[in-house]
């Protein structure tokens with residue numbers, strides 16, 4: 001009898017040990033994003049997690065941190081390089097800081113539409129540039145996420161036809177020189193501010209406006225504190241779902257495939273839903289009482305393109321890259 005009890009006790013103990021050993025070997029997958037919960041590029045991480053939990057039960061420990069609660073916006077690449085973060089969506093602007101060639105994708109009116117974006121990044125141009133990103137930033141890009149087409153969103157309505165009409169407008173941009181350059185190229189006075197502070201900045205009037213894709217204007221509720229949308233469509237924006245090379249290189253071939261599939265599922269979820277929402281969202285803003293106007297797009301396009309072509313940023317673009325992007329159909 002005593003023997004049996006002892007045997008049962010040691011089996012329980014053994015069971016406990018086996019369980020905790022399993023928990024320890026799960027690959028940590030910490031995610032940090034400034035996105036708000038209701039935006040598609042926040043919700044896609046749940047799709048990523050569910051895909052991995054299904055294809056590789058118990059192998060990965062996916063932890064989703066929204067609202068920049070783990071790392072502040074723009075700090076993700078450094079955190080990944082230090083080994084404090086496994087996954088993030090990094091912007092062309094984040095990449096351009098370390099891979100100047102990539103700044104071509106921070107320029108307004110270069111990528112024509114979401115389909116053009118996917119063709120450019122899923123083809124030879126993407127392959128070449130993502131190789132540079134891996135070498136210089138120590139991260140592997142797994143998929144290209146359509147963040148949406150950026151539009152202007154102002155506190156007070158004004159007559160905006162051309163970039164000259166934005167003179168003196170304090171336009172919030174995320175905090176980096178490439179972002180500020182875009183705001184200035186649009187004709188405004190660019191003011192840096194983290195995404196999480198934009199709502200209050202608009203409410204209190206420390207800024208006159210901000211730019212973001214319309215699904216984000218809805219999800220972050222910027223429409224509550226602004227009165228006008230100016231549909232400049234100045235940047236067909238993308239973010240890149242990336243994994244630190246340290247984590248990527250430690251995965252088995254089978255795990256890599258599962259992670260790739262999860263990233264593809266997340267991207268498809270985001271891209272499909274965001275496109276669908278963008279196609280019908282203007283009515284929502286009108287219902288909320290916002291004035292929605294379309295400016296002289298030819299005037300914006302030519303002013304912004306000329307500003308970039310004359311800039312120091314353009315000097316870092318590899319010869320022929322812009323032509324290759326333009327020629328991608």
Ligand code: KDO
Nearest residue numbers: 034035036091174195211212216
């Ligand atoms: C923003 O700060 O305006 C921006 O749209 C920039 C993007 O690169 C990305 O960081 C995004 O915010 C966040 O994911 C919040 O939606």
